[in-house]
Amino acid sequence: MNYWLIKSEPEVFSIDDLKVQKRTHWDGVRNYAARNHLKSMALGDEVLFYHSNAEPPGVVGMAKVCKTAYPDPTAFDAKHHHYDPKSKPSSPAWFMVDMAFVKKFKRVIGLPQIKAEPSLKNMVLLRIGRLSVQPVSSAEFKVICQLAQQ
């Protein structure tokens, strides 16, 4: 079992949207490092859901992988905002996974709280701030879950 963190702007797609929809295609990732993480995800991997550009930014809940990586069709659609002519159905460049809602935390674990927690100081979130799909260690995942229960 591996653990991950995905970012979303709540104005675009929030944990509440995922709760209503129950599952969603995690499409639109157009960064190679993020894509490689998507392709490494296994069925049932647990994923922290992070709200970026929010007040406060932070981890708001949990999802899990319910379908492993497959080609992102929005990259093939010339009219789509995420269209990329480099990606062809015969040799797709971009992939997506499906995510299922697990839970929404009772409180947001804000970025300042994460920064203040010594056991989380090596989180990719703090080291590579812009990466939108990133791995989380099992120890970090446990700490986040404990903070969510306080």
Added chain:
DNA sequence: GCCAACGTTGGC
């Protein structure tokens, strides 16, 4: 709205 960080593009 500003700006730092950093990934991507393209000229050479």
Added chain:
DNA sequence: GCCAACGTTGGC
């Protein structure tokens, strides 16, 4: 293959 210019992300 280097690197400057540019675009995007995302915290503040």
